Amino acid sequence: MSNTVTYKNYDVEKYKTPTGSHLTCKGWVQEAALRMLLNNLNPEVAERPDDLIVYGGRGKAARNFEALDNIIASLKKLESNQTLLIQSGKPVGILQTHTDAPRVLLSNSQLVPNWANWQHFDELERKGLMMYGQMTAGSWIYIGSQGIVQGTYETFAAVARKHFNGTLKGTLSVTAGLGGMGGAQPLSVTMNEGVCLVAEVEEWRIDKRLETKYLDVKYTNIDEAIDAAVAAKAAGKALSIGVLCNAVHLLQRLIERNIAIDTLTDQTSAHDPLIGYIPHTLTNQQANELRTKDKEQYLALxxxxxxLHVELMLALQAKGAVTFDYGNNLRARAKEHGLQNAFDFPGFVPAYIRPLFCEGKGPFRWAALSGDPADIAVTDELIANLFPENESLQRWLKLAKERIAFQGLPARICWLGQGEREKAGLAFNELVRTGKVKAPIVIGRDHLDTGSVASPNRETEAMQDGSDAVADWPILNALVNTAGGASWVSLHHGGGVGMGYSIHAGMVIVADGTEEAAARLSRVLRNDPGMGVIRHADAGYDVAIDTAKKHNLTL
Amino acid sequence: MSNTVTYKNYDVEKYKTPTGSHLTCKGWVQEAALRMLLNNLNPEVAERPDDLIVYGGRGKAARNFEALDNIIASLKKLESNQTLLIQSGKPVGILQTHTDAPRVLLSNSQLVPNWANWQHFDELERKGLMMYGQMTAGSWIYIGSQGIVQGTYETFAAVARKHFNGTLKGTLSVTAGLGGMGGAQPLSVTMNEGVCLVAEVEEWRIDKRLETKYLDVKYTNIDEAIDAAVAAKAAGKALSIGVLCNAVHLLQRLIERNIAIDTLTDQTSAHDPLIGYIPHTLTNQQANELRTKDKEQYLALxxxxxxLHVELMLALQAKGAVTFDYGNNLRARAKEHGLQNAFDFPGFVPAYIRPLFCEGKGPFRWAALSGDPADIAVTDELIANLFPENESLQRWLKLAKERIAFQGLPARICWLGQGEREKAGLAFNELVRTGKVKAPIVIGRDHLDTGSVASPNRETEAMQDGSDAVADWPILNALVNTAGGASWVSLHHGGGVGMGYSIHAGMVIVADGTEEAAARLSRVLRNDPGMGVIRHADAGYDVAIDTAKKHNLTL
Ligand SMILES: NC(=O)c1ccc[n+]([C@@H]2O[C@H](COP(=O)([O-])OP(=O)(O)OC[C@H]3O[C@@H](n4cnc5c(N)ncnc54)[C@H](O)[C@@H]3O)[C@@H](O)[C@H]2O)c1
Ligand SMILES: NC(=O)c1ccc[n+]([C@@H]2O[C@H](COP(=O)([O-])OP(=O)(O)OC[C@H]3O[C@@H](n4cnc5c(N)ncnc54)[C@H](O)[C@@H]3O)[C@@H](O)[C@H]2O)c1
Known part of the structure; x- marks a missing residue:
């Protein structure tokens, strides 16, 4: 291994993910937990392995290295009728259960609500009593940036279905921000066959996206960038263009030139105005200086x-651009600053993701425990054959193969709905049983899914019946997945929106080719999205009510 | 049925609890859920059946009558490999699981922490989206006031063990308040063979306790009451005395007369100063008038x-009285009003209950589904034979038979610890298998138990390691009981301390005499208190660390 980074705590050899078809634990479910835990911490996958941080700033896979070592030892001795309990990243017990029960149960970062704030959490973390689990970090099913690309792809695919007959071909999408998440936008738009024009103030960010081929071309002149975008749109060519400028300046110029744009959003880090948003009245250097010199003045600018940014977006919306907020709180900032109609364009969840949730659709993902990319190729082909009618899925699979580099264990993500997930899971189990893949396949999902999260500022924003803050749903989801026999189940607090703002559940299940696994897969992959369909039907969404009827999910 | 109360919504015939040994559902676990739900609402058990309120002011068993009817219908059609999901008192789905999974999973009153307050809850309740589950109300295992008597008995038994060689014989306990919970104090003290002197300002409260024989005698003159108490103590006689006076006046007089008292506590409703606490400077009538006329003035008094009340308690503590707070927040009130050393006497949980929790002890309870009191007599005898060395248990069983009237289905409560619960559960299953009882027995517990609650102002107050607010523990408890195959499992928010202040889990398991039930009982009744032992061992309590070692609960 030519790992040039050196670590203080993370031992590259000791924590290397086992691969291949031989067990190092007493069963494949335990083995899967071990491999996925170590995969989460693999330097190709994790943000800061040395601090056990997987992603999302402070999302960890284990509380500390002592806890990590104890988890590993526990998983190795765990029998196939026992269950290991993890309390905020620390193993606390092994209890007798049965073969159809989960092998691991995890609860991360849960606080009694009145104490559910960063201050108290930080105090507990300092005392060594807690860790932040984020979503898939503490539940051992993070698999790198493919998830972000696919989630963004799926959003633009939903936009395409709703407004442009299923493809962005011949359309122009405008946005800003090429950071950790925003960098997935250009690739997601071109994968949907459209033209993407992205404003970004930091040149190195643009260059980084060019390198990984998430972005096609760079311009430093706004007019030239616009001309290139308009030409590509006219030619029906998929093309992504990064332009070195402030989002506000790009939108001003588009309006001045009266350019017709088709979709409009933004992924600057407006949620953090001091660090994440560069005012259009400052250069980067001026911004860096003012930020430290005069915080108040920086914030005012x-x-x-x-x-102004939101006013320009509203103006472009009025001219016909399909406009939405991408979860960065930009609308709220503008409203705080006096713009009464800031919320005249919708958030992306109510507008594009919720309709998918109503059909039980969400971020289904799987990894090849063998470590062999050929195994994922086999599953890709299988999925393509299983769902020939799903156009955006077909396009994704084809392009993902070309454009997505694996990080750690080879893995794939695609959004599947009620019925589809069960079908896929059973088919994977057959692949394992018949030896078409070299080792079992582990199946999971993000916590940002149809039935697994309560998060009033994001996933459950503006529910039709006002039930945004009701947390019974993710809890029932965790309980029913435990009852159904998922391989490991987790319940977390905080996730991507922070302490106090969400409760969400994780689920992972192993297809090891046995008959027993098939029965569990069938139950869990039906019930897990089923909870989402039920939750949205209960809130009154027609699509969910129909889906529930169709799949026999009514009382 | 000679039920003289008439109800608007509650239909006495329709909602009558089935009894006997014949099934009305498709299996005994479903049948048990149905019977216990209806038993919770039985007018002999429930506070206000017409509002579906079981106890604790607003603790409900079902969201509304439509939900109740749907739950009943769902339980009747539920197969023995399916699971019914209840979201805050409303049935929302029936999903496929397996025979060893719970038949019902419930989540009640759970809110995303930032919205976890009464205001938001009330809004959701008004919209029909939520209900308050309290602890055993929404988890279908409330069985009337026996639980309160036993909990109070257990506290005084713990006081006796710690300070008085295992019995209160020859000691004088002083307290105040003969309300819903406080009324259990005199009986609990005499059951522990001691003398109890209770101040109460409302004469009808005293009379009510005399009627049900929870209290032995009434005095209206403070000195006569004190004389009677001192005489009984000298004679080593168990006697409970209610005295019509303010708590403050009783304590002042005890100090003036320099009476030696042995234990001291208080159960006025000091948690609610406007409604629940009568200032010693007012008569009851003056208090009632001032409360409506001048709220501020009332509160000041x-x-x-x-x-002053707490100052007097501290003075008596200094003279040697074993003094503790009984969860009514009296200390906090005094401190808010400037008394710096108000917390110089401890709360009852850290002082007396937590040591029991460390051994996995907690409020184990069971009910005879047959409805036949003779079945409970059989179980009483069995328990007495199983644990001959447990003195306070033996005393409780003997006296409970004489003093506790059954409400609804005949039931019994006693505190059992790690190892004991499993032993009892398996023995009950044998009783059912061999036909020594007429129908299956249902086993449960309060949420106020060793491993099932996070409640920083009560059950987890002042944990040794500062982990009071960590809610991972009750969540893991609910998950592991689901994994182990409890019959129904619930996770609630709020309970006795209100919105924002606690997260707690419920568990019920049916002994139906089958081999499969025996396996489940063994797992669940080991793991459930085991979580408590593990939780307290993790916090550093020596007794828990020893118990964990002894019962093989370490990693
Ligand atoms: N699920 C969701 O809700 C969801 C999904 C994706 C992104 N988001 C939100 O989107 C935002 C972006 O996320 P990220 O991880 O990419 O953040 P990041 O901080 O890594 O990147 C932000 C980028 O915006 C650029 N930028 C800042 N101000 C600018 C301006 N005025 N004009 C042009 N460029 C500017 C910065 O240089 C930076 O490259 C965050 O607020 C995030 O929370 C939310
Ligand atoms: N597990 C626990 O934490 C726990 C257990 C038991 C009781 N409690 C607390 O104990 C308190 C009592 O509960 P309850 O259900 O019996 O309440 P309640 O309101 O039914 O009864 C309180 C009684 O105190 C009397 N009273 C009020 N002020 C008085 C005074 N100054 N002197 C004498 N009598 C006075 C009232 O007349 C009333 O009968 C509550 O605060 C409750 O929360 C807590």
Whole structure:
């Protein structure tokens, strides 16, 4: 291994993910947990292995290295009728259960609500009593940035289905921000066959996206970038263009030139106005200086800029652009600064993701425990054959193969709905049983899914019946997945929106080719999205009510 | 049925609890859920059946009558490999699981923490989206006031063990308040062979306790009451005395007369100063008038009085009385009013209950599904034979038979610890198998138990390691009981301390005499208190660390 980074705590050899078809634990479910835990911490996957941080700033896979070593030892001795309990990243017990029960149960970062704030959490973390689990970090099913690309792809695919007959071909999408998540936008748009024009103030960010081929071309002149975008759109060519400028300046110029644009959003880090948003009235250097010199003044300029930013978005919406907020709180900032109609364009969840949730659709993912990319190729082909009528899925599979580099264990993500997940899971189990893949396949999902999260500022924003904050749903989801026999189940607090703002459940299940696994897969992959269909039907969404009827999910 | 109360919504015939040995559902586990749900609402058990309120002010068993009817219908059609999901008192789905999984999973009153307050809850309740589950109300295992008597008995038994060689014989306990919970104090003290002197300002409360024989005698003169108490103590006689006076006046007089008292606590409703606490400077009538006329003035007098109350308690503590707070927040009130050393006497949980929790002890309870009191007599005898060395248990069983009237289905409560619960559960299953009882027995517990609650102002107050607010533990408890195959499992928020202040889990398991039930009982009744032992061992309590070692609960 030519690993040039050196670590203080993370031992590259000791924590290497086992691969291949031989067990190092007493069963494949335990083995899967071990491999996925170590995969989460693999330097190709994790943000900071040395701090056990997987992603999302502070999302960890284990509380500390002592806990990590104890988890590993526990998984190795765990029998196939026992269950290991993990409390905020620390193993606390092994109890007798039965073969159809989960092998691991995890609860991460859960606090009694009145104490559910960063201050108290940080105090507990300092005392060594807690860790932040994020979503898939603490539940051992993070598999790198493919998830972000696919989620963004799926959003633009939903936009395409709703407004452009299923493809962005011949359309122009405008946005800003090429950071950790925003960098997935250009690739997601071109995968949907459209043209993407992205404003970004940091040149190195643009260059980084060019390198990984998430972005096609760079411009430093706004007009030239616009001309290239308009030409590509006219030619029906998929093309992504990064332009080195402030989002506000790009939108101003588009309006001045009266350019017709088709979709409009933004992924600057407006949620953090001091660090994440550069006012259009400052250069980068001026911004860096002012931020440390005069915080108040910086914030005042940032708010002025964000207000203008939203005004420009509203103006373009009025001219016909399909406009939505991408979860960065830009609308809220503008409203705080006096723009009364800031919320005249919708958030992406209510507008595009919720209709998918109503059909039980969400971020289904799987990894090849063998470590062999050929195994994922086999599953890719299988999925393509199983769902020939699903166009955006077909396009994704084809392009993902070309454009997505594996990180750690080879893995794939695609959004599947009620019925489809069960079908896929059973088919994977057959692949394992018949030896078409070299080792079992582990199946999971993000916590951001149809039935597994309560998060009033994001996934459950503006529910039709006002039930945004009701947390019974993710809890029932965790309980029913435990009852159904998922391989490991987790319940977390905080996730991507922070302490106090969400409760969400994780689920992972192993297809090891046995008959017993088939029965469990059938139950869990039906019930897990089923909870989402039920939750949305209960809230009154027609599509969910129909899906529930069709799949026999009514009382 | 000679039921003289008439109800608007509650249909006495329709909602009558089935009894006997014949099934009305498709299996005994479903049948048990049905019977216990209806038993919770039985007018002999429930506070206000017409509002579906079981106990604790607003603790409900079902969201509304439509939900109740749907739950009943669902339980009747539920197969023995399916699971019914209940979201805050409303049935929302029946999903395929397996025979060893719970038949019902419930989540009640759970809110995303930032919205976890009464205001938001009330709004959701008004919209028909939620209900308050309290602890055993929404988890279908409330069985009337026996639980309160036994909990209070157990606290005084713990006081006796710690300070008085295992019995209160020849000691004088002083307290105040003969309300819903406080009324259990005199009986609990005499059951522990001691003398109890209770101040109460409302004469009808005293009379009510005399009627049900929870209290032995009433005095209206403080000195006569004190004389009677001192005489009984000298004679080593168990006697409970209610005295019509303010708590403050009783304590002042005890100090003036320099009476030696042995234990001291208080159960006025000091948690609610406006409604629940009568200042010693007012008569009841004056209090009632002032409360409506001048709220601020009332509160000022109540706080003055509570501060003095605690000062008197501290003075008696200094003279040697074993003094503790009984969960009514009296200390906090005094401190808010400037008494710096108000917390110089401990809360009852850290002082007396937690040591029991460390051994896995908690409120184990069971009910005879046959409805036949003779079945409970059989179980009483069995328990007495199983644990001959447990003195306070033997005393409780003997006296409970004489003093506790059954409400609804005949039931019994006693505190059992790690190892004991499993032993009892398996023995009950044998009783059913061999036909020594007429129908299966249902086993449960309060949520106020060793491993099932996070509640920083009560059950987890002042944990040794500062982990009071960590809610991972009750969540793991619910998950592991689901994994082990409990009959129904619930996770609630709020309970006795209200919105935002606690997260707690419920568990019920049916002994139906089958071999499969025996396996489940063994797992669940080991793991459920085991989580408590593990939780307290993790927090550093020596007794728990020893118990964990002894019962093989370490990693
Ligand atoms: N599921 C969701 O809700 C969801 C999904 C994706 C992104 N988001 C949100 O989107 C935002 C972006 O996420 P990220 O991880 O990419 O953040 P990031 O901080 O890594 O990147 C933000 C980028 O925006 C650029 N930028 C800042 N101000 C600008 C301006 N005025 N004009 C042009 N560029 C500017 C910065 O240089 C940076 O490259 C965050 O607020 C995130 O929370 C939310
Ligand atoms: N597990 C626990 O934490 C726990 C257990 C038991 C009780 N409690 C607490 O104990 C308190 C009592 O509960 P309850 O259900 O019996 O309440 P309640 O309101 O039914 O009864 C309180 C009684 O105190 C009397 N009273 C009020 N002020 C008085 C005074 N100054 N002197 C004498 N009598 C006075 C009232 O007349 C009333 O009968 C509550 O605060 C409750 O929360 C807590």
């Amino acid at each position: 940032a708010y002025d800029s964000m207000k | 109540a706080y003055d009085s509570m501060k």
